[in-house]
Amino acid sequence: MQTRYGLRKAVKIPGRYWHGRGIAREVMVSDISPRGCRMQERFSTLKVGSAISIQIGSGEPIRAQVRWHDRGGVVGVQFLRTIDPAAIGA
Numbered sequence: 001m002q003t004r005y006g007l008r009k010a011v012k013i014p015g016r017y018w019h020g021r022g023i024a025r026e027v028m029v030s031d032i033s034p035r036g037c038r039m040q041e042r043f044s045t046l047k048v049g050s051a052i053s054i055q056i057g058s059g060e061p062i063r064a065q066v067r068w069h070d071r072g073g074v075v076g077v078q079f080l081r082t083i084d085p086a087a088i089g090a
Contacts, residue, residue, distance in 0.1 A: 007033060008031040008032065008033040008037075008038075009031060009032055009033065009085060010030065010031050011029060011030065011031060011032055011085075012028060012029075012030065013028070013029045013032075013056055013057045013088070014026070014027075014028055014029075014057065015027050015028070015029045015039065015054060015055055015056040015057065016054070016055050017039070017052045017053060017054040017055070017064075018052060018053045018061070019046065019050055019051075019052050020051075024055075025041060026041075027039040027040060027041045027054075027075075028040045028041075029056050030074075032056070032085045032088075033085065034079075034082040034083055034084065034085060035078060035079055035082055036064070036067070036076065036077050036078040036079055037054070037056065037076075037077055037079075038074060038075070038076050038077075039054070039074075039075050039077065040073055040074050040075075041073050041075060042073050043073065044069060044073045044075055046066045046069060046075055047066065047069075048066055048067065048068060048069065049065065049066060050065070050066040051063070051064075051065055052064050052065070052066065052077065054077060056088050057088050058088075059087070059088035062079050062080075062081075062083060063079070063080040063081070064077040064078060064079045064080060065077065065078050065080065
């Protein structure tokens with residue numbers, strides 16, 4: 001069973017992420033908490049444990065780690081530091 005850290009807030013915020021030195025991939029962030037978010041990407045190839053940087057809206061990039069994904073392109077990430085979702089408009 002996976003433990004949640006903080007309440008998640010349903011949102012619909014465009015974002016992008018970078019994996020390694022790859023190009024930015026566009027995503028839609030569908031919920032967010034101080035410790036992580038869920039994002040939707042149509043053709044995700046991310047693997048659990050992958051290190052990424054994610055930019056949500058016009059905020060600064062946040063270092064994160066992929067915690068789970070499903071075959072439908074939904075990916076859960078955990079931020080490496082807590083954030084204030086209100087600071088990015090969530």
